Amino acid sequence: MTEITEVPSPFCGIGTDDLIIQVDGNSLKVKENGCAVNTPAFEQTIQNTSPTIAGKEVSLDEAVGKAADLLRDSNQPVIGGCATDVNGMRALMALADRNGAVVDNMGFGGAKRNFLAMQDSGWMNTTLAEIKNRCDYLLVIGIDLEVFAPRFFERYLWNEASMFLPDTSDRKIVYLGKGPSGKASTSPNNKKAKVLECSNEDLPEVVAALRTLVKGNSLVIEQVGSIAIKDLQFIADQLKKASYGVITWAAGALDFPHAELTVQTVCEIVKDVNESGNRCSGFPLGGKEGDQTANQVCGWQTGYPARMRFSSSFPEYDPFLYDSQKMLDNGEADVLVWVQAFNSSAVPPQVAVPAIVIGRSGMQFDKEPDVFIPVGTPGIDHVGHAYRLDNVVAIRLKKLRESGLPSTSEVLTAIEQVL
Amino acid sequence: MLTKLTGGIVYDPANGVNGKQQDIFIEDGRIIKKPSKDAKVDKEYKIKDKVVMAGAIDLHTHIGGGKGNIARMLMPENHRLDAVAHTDITRAGTGHAMPSTFTTGYRYAEMGYTAAFEPAVLPVNARQAHMEMADVPILDKGGYVMLGSDDYLLRMMTAKKDQQAINDYVAWTIRAAQGVGIKVVNAGGISAFKFNQRKLDLDEKNSHYDVSPREILKSLATAVKELGIKHPLHVHGSNLGIPGNIETTLNSIEGVEGLPMHLTHVQFHSYGTEGDFKFSSGAAQIAEAVNKNKNISLDVGQIMFGQTVTASGDNMRQYANHGFARPNKWVCMDIECDAGCGLLPFKYRDQNFVNALQWAIGLEIFLLVDDPWRIFLTTDHPNGAPFTSYPHLIRLLMDKSFRNDMLATLHPEAQKMTTLASIDREYSLEEIAILTRAGAAKITGLVNRGALGDGDWADITVYTENKDREKMFSKPDFVFKNGELVVKKGKIEKVTWGTTHVVRPDYDASVEKNLEKYFSRYMTMKMGNFKISDDELTEDGRGSITVHPTVGGKV
Numbered sequence: 001m002t003e004i005t006e007v008p009s010p011f012c013g014i015g016t017d018d019l020i021i022q023v024d025g026n027s028l029k030v031k032e033n034g035c036a037v038n039t040p041a042f043e044q045t046i047q048n049t050s051p052t053i054a055g056k057e058v059s060l061d062e063a064v065g066k067a068a069d070l071l072r073d074s075n076q077p078v079i080g081g082c083a084t085d086v087n088g089m090r091a092l093m094a095l096a097d098r099n100g101a102v103v104d105n106m107g108f109g110g111a112k113r114n115f116l117a118m119q120d121s122g123w124m125n126t127t128l129a130e131i132k133n134r135c136d137y138l139l140v141i142g143i144d145l146e147v148f149a150p151r152f153f154e155r156y157l158w159n160e161a162s163m164f165l166p167d168t169s170d171r172k173i174v175y176l177g178k179g180p181s182g183k184a185s186t187s188p189n190n191k192k193a194k195v196l197e198c199s200n201e202d203l204p205e206v207v208a209a210l211r212t213l214v215k216g217n218s219l220v221i222e223q224v225g226s227i228a229i230k231d232l233q234f235i236a237d238q239l240k241k242a243s244y245g246v247i248t249w250a251a252g253a254l255d256f257p258h259a260e261l262t263v264q265t266v267c268e269i270v271k272d273v274n275e276s277g278n279r280c281s282g283f284p285l286g287g288k289e290g291d292q293t294a295n296q297v298c299g300w301q302t303g304y305p306a307r308m309r310f311s312s313s314f315p316e317y318d319p320f321l322y323d324s325q326k327m328l329d330n331g332e333a334d335v336l337v338w339v340q341a342f343n344s345s346a347v348p349p350q351v352a353v354p355a356i357v358i359g360r361s362g363m364q365f366d367k368e369p370d371v372f373i374p375v376g377t378p379g380i381d382h383v384g385h386a387y388r389l390d391n392v393v394a395i396r397l398k399k400l401r402e403s404g405l406p407s408t409s410e411v412l413t414a415i416e417q418v419l
Numbered sequence: 420m421l422t423k424l425t426g427g428i429v430y431d432p433a434n435g436v437n438g439k440q441q442d443i444f445i446e447d448g449r450i451i452k453k454p455s456k457d458a459k460v461d462k463e464y465k466i467k468d469k470v471v472m473a474g475a476i477d478l479h480t481h482i483g484g485g486k487g488n489i490a491r492m493l494m495p496e497n498h499r500l501d502a503v504a505h506t507d508i509t510r511a512g513t514g515h516a517m518p519s520t521f522t523t524g525y526r527y528a529e530m531g532y533t534a535a536f537e538p539a540v541l542p543v544n545a546r547q548a549h550m551e552m553a554d555v556p557i558l559d560k561g562g563y564v565m566l567g568s569d570d571y572l573l574r575m576m577t578a579k580k581d582q583q584a585i586n587d588y589v590a591w592t593i594r595a596a597q598g599v600g601i602k603v604v605n606a607g608g609i610s611a612f613k614f615n616q617r618k619l620d621l622d623e624k625n626s627h628y629d630v631s632p633r634e635i636l637k638s639l640a641t642a643v644k645e646l647g648i649k650h651p652l653h654v655h656g657s658n659l660g661i662p663g664n665i666e667t668t669l670n671s672i673e674g675v676e677g678l679p680m681h682l683t684h685v686q687f688h689s690y691g692t693e694g695d696f697k698f699s700s701g702a703a704q705i706a707e708a709v710n711k712n713k714n715i716s717l718d719v720g721q722i723m724f725g726q727t728v729t730a731s732g733d734n735m736r737q738y739a740n741h742g743f744a745r746p747n748k749w750v751c752m753d754i755e756c757d758a759g760c761g762l763l764p765f766k767y768r769d770q771n772f773v774n775a776l777q778w779a780i781g782l783e784i785f786l787l788v789d790d791p792w793r794i795f796l797t798t799d800h801p802n803g804a805p806f807t808s809y810p811h812l813i814r815l816l817m818d819k820s821f822r823n824d825m826l827a828t829l830h831p832e833a834q835k836m837t838t839l840a841s842i843d844r845e846y847s848l849e850e851i852a853i854l855t856r857a858g859a860a861k862i863t864g865l866v867n868r869g870a871l872g873d874g875d876w877a878d879i880t881v882y883t884e885n886k887d888r889e890k891m892f893s894k895p896d897f898v899f900k901n902g903e904l905v906v907k908k909g910k911i912e913k914v915t916w917g918t919t920h921v922v923r924p925d926y927d928a929s930v931e932k933n934l935e936k937y938f939s940r941y942m943t944m945k946m947g948n949f950k951i952s953d954d955e956l957t958e959d960g961r962g963s964i965t966v967h968p969t970v971g972g973k974v
């Protein structure tokens with residue numbers, strides 16, 4: 001039995017790297033600094049280790065050969081999930097390039113809202129260490145932050161010491177839209193977050209009204225959604241007074257039509273505050289289970305984020321057309337490759353076309369896929385790299401045990417080689 | 420395997436060879452002396468009268484790292500105009516302003532380049548820079564690690580820590596980030612912007628730290644010298660792009676008091692305030708100062724007309740310039756108490772007075788600096804223009820009548836404000852070989868690169884002589900990387916993977932005591948997880964590390 005310290009997690013997206021994990025053969029126990037997201041993800045036991053073809057156990061070579069056969073015969077393969085480490089993603093891109101596949105990260109439905117806003121007008125953002133040391137005013141829009149990342153407040157807001165704030169518990173936290181479900185946002189000196197609740201559907205209007213006020217214009221109405229204008233005015237004034245205000249949102253949670261316009265308004269509010277003479281930054285939440293990793297690797301290898309295709313032998317990007325789910329629904333794809341090395345519950349969608357699943361060991365299916373190859377988890381079964389939600393820091397993942405499970409990269413490279 | 424290149428005209432300034440017909444022999448990736456008569460030549464390339472140089476080296480080009488990737492994703496419309504299909508041996512990708520990694524490597528190699536250095540590696544983002552560069556084929560690469568707005572250094576300087584302590588921190592950081600040099604960008608300014616300062620002059624103090632840019636430059640230049648890092652402190656100066664910043668640049672030269680310093684993209688820092696538009700060329704003054712101060716080297720950061728994207732660590736200046744973004748979208752980031760970045764798409768226009776004069780200022784600098792060993796050919800890719808414009812730039816330098824024809828088409832007021840038409844100098848092939856090979860290898864501290872002598876690595880480019888230098892330098896006949904033929908007639912022939920150049924100055928191990936505390940208290944990752952291990956660069960089976968000696972140090 002060994003104990004491994006300073007273990008980084010690829011699961012929560014916020015780059016916690018202080019876990020202490022006890023390793024006993026193949027079983028892992030989070031001894032310290034676990035959370036509701038990370039502990040079960042690390043502690044999940046290894047179940048299936050053998051590849052299958054239509055539910056029947058086969059050798060790795062046979063499974064790889066069958067996958068290659070299906071891809072060779074395909075006119076338009078799609079690769080979904082795309083949840084793996086940097087090397088896994090590299091191998092995925094090589095296979096897609098060779099095979100003319102669509103590459104579509106499973107988080108792109110949410111991430112798309114950010115990319116559309118960013119590619120249209122840009123943004124001003126910050127990263128976790130800046131928040132930890134500078135942020136004196138945090139506006140949380142449309143997300144229950146402590147459910148998204150249980151240790152966010154503990155690690156980055158209620159930290160004992162900060163370089164530029166005399167007392168971190170004096171930070172002001174304000175929720176707009178969804179309120180907090182627990183007490184993580186309550187400061188160590190017992191100050192509760194201010195909550196201005198409204199429904200998701202009202203957020204576009206509420207955020208637009210807030211921008212109007214931040215720009216110094218007035219509104220004749222007294223209420224927008226369920227929120228009084230005077231309360232919004234108060235937020236606008238505080239944002240413009242803060243030394244280092246931060247506005248955070250999770251694109252994935254803004255689940256209403258054209259949410260990219262709301263993201264864009266939020267990003268423009270940040271710019272407006274900077275124009276008005278104070279510092280303010282945006283902080284998009286996302287990047288769990290390799291979402292950011294997929295976009296980064298796809299970005300440097302093709303110039304585009306991870307919803308693109310190689311069907312014409314060169315990269316093409318379209319955040320609407322290359323939605324793998326839509327393509328499968330419309331009969332535009334004839335093979336699905338599903339790659340998910342982090343989360344065994346993130347199973348592929350039910351499809352009529354042949355499915356090849358490269359999944360975390362333990363994945364269970366209602367309908368057995370044509371090919372299933374269980375793989376190791378980056379940061380548990382092999383070393384690797386994964387991006388944190390703030391997109392700047394790639395964490396070095398450790399190998400914690402000797403499970404013998406192959407990596408995503410090894411499996412996808414093997415398939416590419418026999419193609 | 421013995422390879423012979425027969426009959427080429429060799430330009431090898433590192434060994435004093437200037438246009439001499441001589442054969443070159445290659446064995447096991449390296450150039451060797453003429454072997455004995457009975458040694459069997461396995462492969463001969465008959466290149467009679469063709470021009471032979473070492474592979475070219477770009478010492479300042481943004482090819483790897485987070486800000487470049489943001490620039491890529493910011494501009495899908497730019498990639499759509501330049502899609503690159505895969506072939507049997509190459510991967511698909513895109514250009515133009517900020518090409519994808521594979522396309523970057525192929526296009527550099529197809530122009531005869533065999534090494535390129537990323538000049539703005541944020542320590543906290545170094546992992547990404549190396550991962551991106553690991554996906555740049557053929558080229559050797561390396562990075563300059565950015566310091567000077569990181570809170571750790573500024574805290575040390577505020578606390579008046581001695582130079583030895585700063586040296587230890589600098590050495591620790593360059594090793595942790597696997598760098599080959601140290602860069603400073605708008606010294607202290609990126610930090611000042613986080614405290615809402617919108618400008619920072621050379622002698623202005625950061626509002627939180629009691630430190631000025633001049634002090635930071637001095638302190639880091641001293642550290643680089645005392646640690647024996649061969650590449651001088653690589654300086655992106657204060658006040659980039661501001662009319663009148665020539666004063667700042669001249670004061671910075673004086674401020675380092677004779678210590679080695681490399682001024683990067685000097686064109687952007689050479690502006691006066693004369694004339695009707697209060698914008699004028701400071702090229703003559705800069706050149707005079709550089710000619711006089713032998714401790715100073717520079718690269719130009721030439722601009723070319725057309726669409727590009729500016730990608731910089733200098734978010735203070737990028738924010739100030741956001742109104743110029745074309746198309747109108749831009750990104751700024753504060754990053755991890757370490758640095759920042761800013762990305763602005765930009766379109767340089769020949770009928771715009773300022774842009775036209777920027778073009779002329781860059782060329783004036785090239786032509787007025789005397790010593791080719793201290794000036795380097797860059798566009799600060801992609802900031803002044805994409806690197807693919809180098810052959811055109813070479814023609815501008817080598818061909819006066821072509822240069823003047825171009826000048827005559829620019830904004831008329833800009834033509835009046837430049838002395839370019841009166842400058843007769845034309846670069847020779849030998850000088851081009853110094854700027855892009857021998858000099859670049861020397862100033863980045865590379866051993867056995869950029870040269871064609873016995874024992875040097877066989878990075879070799881063969882061109883067909885052509886009066887049209889743009890044509891000549893666009894499409895080499897052959898490019899060899901470590902002795903392997905990688906490009907034939909300007910097209911990729913074989914894909915290989917280059918090495919990562921690093922330096923490893925010594926430091927006192929006790930420096931980690933305070934760093935470990937700092938990381939645990941204020942940073943968001945543990946110190947142990949911050950350091951990049953050698954495995955990370957080599958475990959894919961393609962990458963390798965080449966450690967170059969420091970002055971007075973061991974490898």
Ligand SMILES: [Zn+2]
Nearest residue numbers: 479538684799
């Ligand atoms: Zn640069």
